[in-house]
Amino acid sequence: MDLKLSDKKILLVEDHPFMRKSIRDMLYTLDAQFIVEADNATRALKAIRNKTFDIILADYNLGNGKNGLQLLEEARYYGFLPFHSIFIIISSEQTPQMVLGAMDAKPDEYLTKPFNAQQLLIRLKRNFYIKNSLQPIEKEINRNNIARAIDYCEQLLKKNDPKLHIRLLKKRAELALMINDLEKAESIYQQVLEYRELPWAWLGLGIVAFQSGQHERAINIFNDIIIKTPLLIECYDWLSKVYLKTGQLDKAQETIAQAVELSPSSILRQKLLAKTAYRNNNLEHAEMAYKNTVQLSKFSVYKSSGDYSGLAKVLTESKKPENALQIIQHMRQEYPRDREAELREAIMASEIYQRMDETDKAKQSLNKALSLHQSSSDFPEDLQIDLARSCFLHKKNTLADAILSSLIANHIDDEDLLTEIRVMENRIGLKNHSEQLIKKAKKELIEINNRGVALFEQGKIQEAQSLFESAFNKTPKNKTILLNLIKISLQQLKDNPEDSEQFKKTHQLLSIARKQGIDEGKLAALQMEFSADSITSR
Amino acid sequence: MSAKHHFPALLASTVHDIKNSLGVVLQSINDIANKYSKIPELQQLEFETHRVNNSLMQLLVLYKVDTDKFTLDIDEHSVLDILQDVSAQQQALLHSKLIDLSIDCREDLLVFCDYQQVCNALATLVNNAQRYCTKRIHLSAQQSDDFICLTLEDDGAGYPENMLNIDLENLNNMDWVTGSTGLGLHFVSTIARLHQNKTLQGFVKIDNNSQLGGARFRLFLP
Numbered sequence: 001m002d003l004k005l006s007d008k009k010i011l012l013v014e015d016h017p018f019m020r021k022s023i024r025d026m027l028y029t030l031d032a033q034f035i036v037e038a039d040n041a042t043r044a045l046k047a048i049r050n051k052t053f054d055i056i057l058a059d060y061n062l063g064n065g066k067n068g069l070q071l072l073e074e075a076r077y078y079g080f081l082p083f084h085s086i087f088i089i090i091s092s093e094q095t096p097q098m099v100l101g102a103m104d105a106k107p108d109e110y111l112t113k114p115f116n117a118q119q120l121l122i123r124l125k126r127n128f129y130i131k132n133s134l135q136p137i138e139k140e141i142n143r144n145n146i147a148r149a150i151d152y153c154e155q156l157l158k159k160n161d162p163k164l165h166i167r168l169l170k171k172r173a174e175l176a177l178m179i180n181d182l183e184k185a186e187s188i189y190q191q192v193l194e195y196r197e198l199p200w201a202w203l204g205l206g207i208v209a210f211q212s213g214q215h216e217r218a219i220n221i222f223n224d225i226i227i228k229t230p231l232l233i234e235c236y237d238w239l240s241k242v243y244l245k246t247g248q249l250d251k252a253q254e255t256i257a258q259a260v261e262l263s264p265s266s267i268l269r270q271k272l273l274a275k276t277a278y279r280n281n282n283l284e285h286a287e288m289a290y291k292n293t294v295q296l297s298k299f300s301v302y303k304s305s306g307d308y309s310g311l312a313k314v315l316t317e318s319k320k321p322e323n324a325l326q327i328i329q330h331m332r333q334e335y336p337r338d339r340e341a342e343l344r345e346a347i348m349a350s351e352i353y354q355r356m357d358e359t360d361k362a363k364q365s366l367n368k369a370l371s372l373h374q375s376s377s378d379f380p381e382d383l384q385i386d387l388a389r390s391c392f393l394h395k396k397n398t399l400a401d402a403i404l405s406s407l408i409a410n411h412i413d414d415e416d417l418l419t420e421i422r423v424m425e426n427r428i429g430l431k432n433h434s435e436q437l438i439k440k441a442k443k444e445l446i447e448i449n450n451r452g453v454a455l456f457e458q459g460k461i462q463e464a465q466s467l468f469e470s471a472f473n474k475t476p477k478n479k480t481i482l483l484n485l486i487k488i489s490l491q492q493l494k495d496n497p498e499d500s501e502q503f504k505k506t507h508q509l510l511s512i513a514r515k516q517g518i519d520e521g522k523l524a525a526l527q528m529e530f531s532a533d534s535i536t537s538r
Numbered sequence: 539m540s541a542k543h544h545f546p547a548l549l550a551s552t553v554h555d556i557k558n559s560l561g562v563v564l565q566s567i568n569d570i571a572n573k574y575s576k577i578p579e580l581q582q583l584e585f586e587t588h589r590v591n592n593s594l595m596q597l598l599v600l601y602k603v604d605t606d607k608f609t610l611d612i613d614e615h616s617v618l619d620i621l622q623d624v625s626a627q628q629q630a631l632l633h634s635k636l637i638d639l640s641i642d643c644r645e646d647l648l649v650f651c652d653y654q655q656v657c658n659a660l661a662t663l664v665n666n667a668q669r670y671c672t673k674r675i676h677l678s679a680q681q682s683d684d685f686i687c688l689t690l691e692d693d694g695a696g697y698p699e700n701m702l703n704i705d706l707e708n709l710n711n712m713d714w715v716t717g718s719t720g721l722g723l724h725f726v727s728t729i730a731r732l733h734q735n736k737t738l739q740g741f742v743k744i745d746n747n748s749q750l751g752g753a754r755f756r757l758f759l760p
Contacts, residue, residue, distance in 0.1 A: 022565050025572070092561040112654060114564040114591070118626030122619050162646055166614050196650060197735055198612070231609035 003125045005032040012037045013044040013058035026117045041066035048080045060091040066299045073105035077301045083138040086127045146524040179525045249280045267302045286314045305341040312348045321355045343372040350390045410477035412441040550601045560591045581634045592662050596725040610652040617647040617679045627661040642678040649686040659726035670694040685758040696746035696753045735760040
């Protein structure tokens with residue numbers, strides 16, 4: 001395949017003026033005509049936001065501020081990078097630490113300095129070939145039309161292009177996982193493994209075992225992989241997920257700690273370690289991991305005021321209230337005019353001052369927190385749990401219960417959140433305080449669900465819809481109810497494909513579901529089940 | 539732990555640092571060479587710097603292998619891409635020495651390997667070969683049972699007798715007088731052995747059965 005750079009838009013990110021010029025000249029020898037240059041990640045991100053580039057060449061080391069991988073991470077996070085863009089990280093050495101650091105951002109290529117035009121061209125050609133070939137599949141995934149993506153993938157597989165074959169099998173298995181078609185995913189991974197022992201195929205088998213609830217088997221598979229390829233960091237991530245799911249907190253913490261040791265610069269792993277260690281009552285480790293998180297995320301999209309208050313909470317419980325106070329003051333400097341940070345500060349201050357026996361200040365802070373909390377219903381759940389905790393600590397149990405009962409009603413189907421609430425209550429000596437509430441909410445949800453499903457099955461679609469609609473209005477964040485409502489809307493739309501009102505409503509619901517972090521796979525599976533043009537390609 | 543035991547780590551981090559500087563040096567030489575291509579001293583400078591850089595890279599990798607901090611980045615690659623990349627790395631040098639490098643490989647031949655490491659290992663061998671060959675180097679690849687065999691042949695005097703019999707895997711038997719040839723061969727043999735599939739393991743073979751009459755090096759990857 002011939003590749004012409006003359007019609008490609010290229011972004012070159014390099015802080016060293018001398019190196020920048022050298023690479024630019026190299027690109028010119030390859031007939032490049034459209035080159036934008038940036039000397040740091042912030043400028044590069046601005047450029048990426050405003051323009052679509054075919055090729056982005058970014059040095060790993062960009063001086064102060066974000067590095068090349070963080071630039072990629074951020075560009076992906078904000079959705080600025082279309083699939084067809086090729087992102088290449090240039091570095092003076094391919095250090096595993098750097099490669100491993102990336103959890104959510106893998107570049108298309110790592111290119112080691114020094115390199116010449118010919119070497120660059122070989123990399124570009126191979127990536128253009130792959131991207132061009134897989135583009136139709138990715139496009140459908142982006143549109144959430146998994147059925148069609150599978151269809152395209154199958155078509156391409158039939159063409160038997162050896163250069164794409166393995167890649168397509170991997171993609172096909174990922175698509176199967178997305179719609180929870182575990183059987184298909186497993187058979188592909190087995191097929192690949194018979195041909196070649198590739199770590200991602202082993203990992204896939206473990207994921208299939210995990211998704212299908214075979215936790216023991218998943219643990220065994222993941223542990224085997226770690227013995228064989230101890231640097232495959234994703235494996236630790238999955239193993240810790242199984243341990244967390246099965247309540248084996250010690251092992252979860254240990255596994256995450258191993259992953260962190262391998263890739264100390266991964267913010268998300270440090271964050272997870274901090275939370276798990278705290279849950280595990282391992283305050284010393286929690287403090288360290290929170291400190292690393294705050295430090296690392298300074299220039300990252302994953303920077304969050306929640307990490308500061310998490311650290312402050314750990315410090316308070318470790319009987320270092322003065323240090324905790326410093327942390328929340330630091331947080332306010334980092335987040336000026338940020339309502340969430342202001343509220344977090346007030347909540348933590350009420351607890352810190354209480355610990356320092358400054359009762360007046362503690363009371364003032366709590367009152368401030370409560371009035372800030374009134375101003376919006378959109379604060380993160382962990383913050384609301386923190387507020388409930390402060391209320392309990394100030395013996396304002398009625399206020400605490402009000403906050404918790406709303407949280408529980410909305411998230412009764414979210415075991416993780418219920419666990420967070422239980423952990424919080426345990427820590428302040430209120431073991432099982434909310435169990436009654438949880439039991440009641442669960443019962444209510446089951447009742448509504450059963451009634452709605454029965455109506456639906458009797459063909460009383462309209463009645464089922466209004467039942468779930470009223471439940472949705474009461475607890476808008478309840479995922480079970482939202483999913484049922486979406487299901488009914490999709491059915492209505494299937495029956496009356498011309499109903500534009502219903503169409504609008506359905507898409508609104510879907511976008512709400514995405515915003516609430518409902519598993520894309522679940523949504524995709526639903527859409528597939530009820531899709532009007534019902535493509536079947538299993 | 540005594541200070542003595544810190545030495546390998548200290549060495550590794552220093553090598554790393556030197557490599558960063560060398561990267562800049564090499565890129566500048568490249569730029570100057572583009573402007574004033576006919577200066578022989580500059581070519582010598584570029585050649586030597588490349589050698590230092592490659593040796594350092596190999597030392598670093600070997601250090602990481604030794605301390606279990608190394609993992610291959612295995613993916614499926616076009617063999618022709620690899621051979622062309624190797625040729626591109628050494629092109630300027632070969633050109634200046636009027637050495638002809640030819641490549642013979644099917645376009646659809648694929649291999650599972652760590653692209654970066656295999657390219658660097660082969661480039662070092664080509665670099666060595668250009669010192670010993672007369673005027674031709676040939677790179678080729680083909681399927682050989684369950685392996686892909688990458689072959690490098692030259693038209694020089696061939697490997698000396700004592701080298702043909704050494705165990706490349708065992709450092710104790712290595713004749714360190716051969717200098718960078720020794721390191722290069724040890725490196726490529728280490729990288730080869732890390733390539734595994736099921737019961738098969740990569741390996742290297744050297745002999746003097748070159749079609750061109752000189753040395754022949756073969757890298758077998760499962």
